[in-house]
Amino acid sequence: MSQLEELLAVWLPRQRWFSGKGIPIRQIRIESRHTLVSAGLEGPDLTLLIIKTGQRGHDSRYQVLLGSRPSRSLPADLAGAAIGVCQSPGGRPRVIYDAAHDVQLTAMLLERFAAPSGAGRVRFRTLPGERVRTGSAGRMLTGEQSNTSLVFGEDYVLKMFRRVWPGPNPDLELNRALSGSPYVARPCGWIEADLPGYAVPTTLAMLQTYIPGAVDGWVLATASAEKLMGGSGRATETSFAEDAALLGRTTAEVHRSLARTLPTDVLSVTAVAELADAMVERLAMASAEVPELAEHAPLVMEAYSEFARVDEPLPIQRIHGDYHLGQVIRTRSGGWVLLDFEGEPTVSVRERRRPSSPLRDVAGMLRSFDYAAGYLLVKHPGDEELEWSARAWARNNREAFCRGYADGGGADPDKHLTVLRAFEFDKAVYEVLYEARNRPDWLRVPLESIAAGASKPPVAR
Structure with a gap:
């Protein structure tokens, strides 16, 4: 087990969206990692991890947006999101943390929707004709949720599906089927990925219009x-x-x-x-x-x-x-x-x-x-x-x-x-x-x- 996997094994059970609470994690493995933002030695990096856990014969997969920064430059408001300290490939210590709390990195995440790409193993998609407005950072919604939702100003909400299942997520599928209905928030885009062992693209997140004041x-x-x-x-x-x-x-x-x-x-x-x-x-x-x-x-x-x-x-x-x-x-x-x-x-x-x-x-x-x-x-x-x-x-x-x-x-x-x-x-x-x-x-x-x-x-x- 790598140093990062050891840290994640301690951190995961404490998360609201972790479905295996109270059951010991027997195995944990990072199945894939995808760099979304790389700002060099001094800047923050954003990596998407797919983690496989084994508990009493049952395997589950989760996605984690992992931020990393030099240990001396972690902002005070991210201290509560810290997972631990790892050595970088260059041998320098870096703090790793839940990047969903990082306003700088979540703003960069939204920017990826403004220039969607159909190439690569992780793809940012938008509906035809959709132009995503950027310039706002993600604010995490609190409360009891089995996923993580980020609100961008009064424009969008990005729902990250923390537990990963193969194929299109029903939330995206049904919202697209209901697109144009006054009874749902309009879907704007989504993140999908080709993951090891899955024969079909897997939905990782969905971008919808935000309804303020509801x-x-x-x-x-x-x-x-x-x-x-x-x-x-x-x-x-x-x-x-x-x-x-x-x-x-x-x-x-x-x-x-x-x-x-x-x-x-x-x-x-x-x-x-x-x-x-x-x-x-x-x-x-x-x-x-x-x-x-x-x-x-x-x-x-x-x-x-x-x-x-x-x-x-x-x-x-x-x-x-x-x-x-x-x-x-x-x-x-x-x-x-x-x-x-x-x-x-x-x-x-x-x-x-x-x-x-x-x-x-x-x-x-x-x-x-x-x-x-x-x-x-x-x-x-x-x-x-x-x-x-x-x-x-x-x-x-x-x-x-x-x-x-x-x-x-x-x-x-x-x-x-x-x-x-x-x-x-x-x-x-x-x-x-x-x-x-x-x-x-x-x-x-x-x-x-x-x-x-x-x-x-x-x-x-």
Whole structure:
């Protein structure tokens, strides 16, 4: 193991976007490195690394934008991004660091889009006719993200896909399919690379227009729920049902656009039964790991059995795949924009690109409304009156979203309760496993939803 690999083995597990937390890294290897900026002995260098890690028999690949400077010239504001000190080929010590924090290097990165190149193993691409404005440095967005996003002024956001999978990333693919829609940020360009062992070009990053002044849907929802505190408002008064209904209509419009642009299909009755079997397997695995779930397994199994007996084909298409309130923003004009069409980041790109029922996205958003109410109850446990109000708040907004989705031309949730209920239980089972492993204090949120039958979708009308 090289000196750099040893440093990365210590640094990687501390990163928010590293997917193998809590599991020892048995192997680490730099599979490829690509020089993007070389400023000589005294200036900063920018190198793109593809790193392969091995953990308990599973291999993962990550990209790192690695900056390096002479050890005596590292700016103070980059001290927190330092990874360590390595000897350069000339024998001089250089500090290596996460270059996503370096405003000088990120500005140079944006400049590469202004003169895109189709040659070389790493290529900067832009859409036809796109002229990228330069002159601004990247500001890293904070928060819980499985990737890294850099905002350039009020013009662009560059999303770096930290975990690398072969082929085109669904986020780029679906945003390009929706280009021109008012419900997505316009894609402008992307970075792709030919990587060892991959037969197809791999998407490393996507450049989109930035939407200034937008507010995260999770922030809006939880702020609305917080108004229930202290009896300051009833669920009907504090509900943002109009916003939820508009979000439902927007979601349906996006689904319809994807169905017009990309291939669609149907699952046969046999394939639906096989899908139900996969849900049963996930339930068994989660119940074995989380004993609290096992006592509710009969209720969940009943829903899966009903789903397995659906006697008509199930329409499928490309969908968002990881849909919740944190994946939508409300713009200054009051409309909704959908973000992060990457899908579940822990699942392979091949699986994420498979068509699925759009009702799976609907189920994800319904679960998110329950989570917004649950967030309030986790913060303020033991208040029975607040719990009643929070549940009513979630129910009002779930109903509004379903109503809006049907009005927008999506499959009417009221007419597909069996399918939607199975998808929502499947999502809740996933949440139980996630919370048990990562946030035990939140485990009550999905468990209580399952126990109370909250996974039975509301009647849309």
